[in-house]
Amino acid sequence: MKIIFRTYQFELQPTQEQKVLLDKHFGCIRYVYNYFLNERKEQYQANKKSDNYYKQAATLTELKKKEETAWLKEVNSQSLQFVLRCLDTAYVNFFRGNAKFPRFKSRKKKNSFTVPQFAKLEGGRFFAPKFKEGI
Template structure:
């Protein structure tokens, strides 16, 4: 048996804004990583792995300084979510991964009604 705990957050307006900004940046990273995978596959017929994209994160953060405010493990989790979506597709458990719009990138923040 697995026990889970739920916590309700009451963020200040500044904290709420930072959480929303983090979510937006994660969604953009997810879409950029998917675009990279699609482009490389269409051009070269090769796949881009999670490890390769993870190793590119430091250079990505230098190119896009707004990502420096997001913890590295959060960014890695975004890439892991994309990789999991592709793994489920190749196993036949799910459809082909799609780009995520603002209302389709789910996170715990959605349960707090912070995403507008």
């Protein structure tokens, strides 16, 4: 049996409440990426080594428990972990010479996030974790 993985791209028509939740997702994704990219840069400048994905994922869990960053719990945790995986891949590609150094994410450029699991399409609506109703 052959497994086929597919990627879909949709134009969403969210309600006002869903727009707020989407904006929260975009902001949290950007914050986590920039936070851990900055952390990696500082670690590398200090001792020529930086944390890998697994150490950063553990740090993300601790970060979500802090009161000042408790708002990270409002978005899908798998999306936040996927951002760390992407950052790790970007770092590995840079040190192999396959890509440029990773840049910080900007609010003005393309906003996107990935839902690695539990996303489905039913009846013309897109269902993702943390979204109570389909978009």
